Amino acid sequence: MVHIYFDAATNQTTEENGLGVWIKSSDGTVSTFKRQTQGLSSVHAELAACAYALEMAHSMQGETSFMLHSDAEVIVRALEQRFMKDSSAKPLFLKALIAYDDLPNVFIKWIPRAENRADVIAREALNGTK
Numbered sequence: 001m002v003h004i005y006f007d008a009a010t011n012q013t014t015e016e017n018g019l020g021v022w023i024k025s026s027d028g029t030v031s032t033f034k035r036q037t038q039g040l041s042s043v044h045a046e047l048a049a050c051a052y053a054l055e056m057a058h059s060m061q062g063e064t065s066f067m068l069h070s071d072a073e074v075i076v077r078a079l080e081q082r083f084m085k086d087s088s089a090k091p092l093f094l095k096a097l098i099a100y101d102d103l104p105n106v107f108i109k110w111i112p113r114a115e116n117r118a119d120v121i122a123r124e125a126l127n128g129t130k
Contacts (some may be wrong), residue, residue, distance in 0.1 A: 001065040002026055004054035005111075007118040009070075009126040017045040018126025020118040022055045024091035026063060029032065031056075032118075034125035045091035046072040050079075052101035057106075065105040071113040079108050 005022040017040045021033040033056055040048055050070065057066050070076050078084040079100055084093040100106055113119060 001067055002057065002060060002063045003067050003069065004053050004057055005069045005116055005118040006049040007070070007116050007122040008040075008042070008049040009119075009122040010040065010042045010045050011126060015024065015039050017048070018122045018124065019045065019049040019052050020054055020121030020123070020125055021049070022117040022121055023053075023056060023060075025060065026065075032121050034121050037126050043072075043074060043086060043089055044092055046070070046075045047096055049091055049118070051092065051096045051099060053098060053118075054096060054103070057103055058099065064079055066103050067109070068100075068106065068108040069111045069116065070108065071111055071119070072118045073110050074109040076108050 003024045007020050009018040015038055017037040019035045023031045035052060062101060078093060084090060
């Protein structure tokens, strides 16, 4: 099973965002990915991080089982219930939901922030560090 952690960091003052993804493939290989964005709210940034993580999952050849981990309860609940109330987030949500549904054997689990391995990666992306 592939374990994927995703997170977003947002600077409310500068409106900059950092997206982080941590992946452990079924053979134990760990990979990290980060991306900077701008102008997203915290919820939109978490959805963008989710979509980014799912994009990375789709690029993994030969993997058939995925467990996503997130500390964003609203994102986990939205994917589980297949519904997001925030109409401004619906385009990003639909992108993430379609990518989620296109994966075989995919699950999502809420975790506390302290357990999110992508937290540091998202903050590095926000700050522009390696």
